[in-house]
Amino acid sequence: MLKNIVFDMGNVILDFDPRKMASFFTKDEEALDILCTELFSNKEWLELDKGVTDEETALKGICERVPEKYHGLCRDVLYNWYKYFLPIEGSYEAVKELKERGFGMYMLTNAALSIHEYRKNSPAFDLMDRILISSEEKMLKPDSEIYIRLLEKFGLKAEECLFIDDSEANIRAAEAIGFYGLIFDKRDPQSMIRRVDEIIASEKK
Ligand SMILES: [Mg+2]
Known part of the structure; x- marks a missing residue:
């Protein structure tokens, strides 16, 4: 029963709409594409979900795949995205x-x-x-x-x-x-x- x-x-x-949440941080289309593919739902994201890494280590891995000009943005999104998880x-x-x-x-x-x-x-x-x-x-x-x-x-x-x-x-x-x-x-x-x-x-x- x-x-x-x-x-x-x-x-x-x-x-959970990565593009919508990321758009609270930037309107730059290239940056949005990068955040969606390299930050949300990527390998580091799954490792955070699995509890086998921390944010700083995840950020380091993400930044290895992302142009330097977006590193500050990635940090901001990784630590604050959930404020827009509505x-x-x-x-x-x-x-x-x-x-x-x-x-x-x-x-x-x-x-x-x-x-x-x-x-x-x-x-x-x-x-x-x-x-x-x-x-x-x-x-x-x-x-x-x-x-x-x-x-x-x-x-x-x-x-x-x-x-x-x-x-x-x-x-x-x-x-x-x-x-x-x-x-x-x-x-x-x-x-x-x-x-x-x-x-x-x-x-x-
Ligand atoms: Mg779900």
Whole structure:
């Protein structure tokens, strides 16, 4: 029986749109291209999410691939991007509705330790019972070990959980362990509610 909802954070709760966030720092198109390809989502970004590097080391690696004139910009963005990591319209309301319906509320996110700086960006964080952060576990989605860690640490059963993530790979990995899944599209936050109702209806049959 469905008892718990496990939410991804980026592109489920907060809008992870590198170009949009970077454009708060520069309007230069070349600089925006470089930030999108060399800073956001690059190797160092994943290492920060995995908790195996720190910002200064990451910045050094990024700057090796970037013209010197952008090094100051890269520093500024790496340390401040999350100030512009803002809520997806309608997501909080959908999450709140699920909380009010009595589901256990969990978050499983690939995120660097800087998440503690931007938890206040959405009130949805405060609706969570527990949050599992990749950089604190030294594991990343979609590796199966992080889903197993979530279940063990919080005492959950996969078959009682719906996992909501915008990444198909992350959902397939969760489903392989027995979770229900929803590949989330941030343009349609109410899909969370519809998926829950669909699962409940299927369990009644
Ligand atoms: Mg995501």
